[in-house]
Amino acid sequence: MGNSLYPPKPFSLWEKEVYAKAADVLIVGAGITGLATACSLLTKKPGLRVKIVDSTIAPAGASTRNAGFACFGTIGELLDDMQNRSEQEVWGLVEQRWEGLKLLTSLIPPAQLFYEQKGGGEVFLEDEPWEKACDYIPVANRFMKEITGQDEVFQKDTVNGLKTIRCSVEGMLHSGHMIELLEQRALVMGAGIRRGYAVTHVEAGAVEVAGIGKLHADKIVLATNGYTRLLDDQLPIDPARGYVLVTTPQKSRPWEGTFHYDRGYVYFRSLNHNRLLIGGCRNLDPKTEATTQTGINPVVKNGVLNLLKDALLPEWDGGIEQEWTGIMGFGPDKLPVIEEVKPGVLLAAGLSGMGVALGSLIGRKVADKILGSRTVSV
Ligand SMILES: Cc1cc2nc3c(=O)[nH]c(=O)nc-3n(C[C@H](O)[C@H](O)[C@H](O)COP(=O)(O)OP(=O)(O)OC[C@H]3O[C@@H](n4cnc5c(N)ncnc54)[C@H](O)[C@@H]3O)c2cc1C
The missing domain is CATH 3.30.9.10 (D-Amino Acid Oxidase, subunit A, domain 2)
Known part of the structure; x- marks a missing residue:
């Protein structure tokens, strides 16, 4: 395989002086979390040296392999979540998803995301969960009014002969365009994106890339989602x-x-x-x-x-x-994790089945954690 184009070879002198130059922040993972983190970091501090590495040449994780729902949780799902968490916590997460979507559509214009708020619904084939969900509609509508400002978000209906609770604010988008545009935005803002770089080890201040060697950075962000345990089995994703x-x-x-x-x-x-x-x-x-x-x-x-x-x-x-x-x-209890797991190494992962909505907000939170919550100019 000596002459093959893949895997990458150790750097030449020229490559070393450019590609291996130490970064301020090195992000592992170019899905929505990693890209949104780069955009938030560079919005807060233009000129910051931000590098994103990803093992895949074509996306492999979730960000371009999902269903493209811009959703927040249905009543049936939220009631199920309340088996393990308080009602306030569950609605707190719905609010974060709503905020995350607003942030995403402020980074990328909705038309370019093919974002459409057509509304949606939750279908019920069994009587008991349907009745429980219907009983909860007034409470859910109060919470949704507080979060979205809109009245009667959830309503009973019948669609194609099936019992349905409609949700007026759900939307859909094109996940491929979302990631391509986020990537373009991160590049234009000054991030370096390297694909085909598989990180095999992480320590304070450096990551080891297969076939290449060490890349150094002051801060490292692991936006590695479902693959996180392949890097460290102790991490909680x-x-x-x-x-x-x-x-x-x-x-x-x-x-x-x-x-x-x-x-x-x-x-x-x-x-x-x-x-x-x-x-x-x-x-x-x-x-x-x-x-x-x-x-x-x-x-x-x-x-x-x-x-x-x-x-x-x-x-x-x-x-x-x-x-x-x-x-x-x-993450534990389906909650995303933003946590320092080694000195200077932040884990930002565990967006469960709602990363389209949550990803941009997680990116901003990571940037706040790294740079502080105020915008810094260079
Ligand atoms: C089938 C399916 C349907 C879904 N439907 C929806 C939906 O409709 N709406 C919604 O909101 N969410 C949905 N989700 C969830 C959503 O897609 C995820 O929450 C979100 O994409 C997570 O983004 P991420 O950037 O954290 O992770 P990812 O997109 O998985 O990105 C992680 C990146 O890290 C890279 N990586 C990992 N380990 C390494 C390493 N060691 N070295 C280098 N690179 C590495 C991977 O190559 C990958 O590109 C769905 C997910 C799936 C799988």
């Missing part, structure tokens, strides 16, 4: 694989907007050309899905197929245009 399927174009478009089922474990949304994107069902085999490996689990896929055929899209002709998996990262 668990991987979880997510499955997504896109149908072939159908004769009509029965679902318009973003929808959820079963406490958020299943999610589906409309796509152009009458296609439906659906993902989830990892809860059918959680042990196998706690992995960083790609690959499709037949138990999970069958769960999705059965739901489509039996309930959501009975007219479906069975055509699948595309399917893929991505890797999420979960």
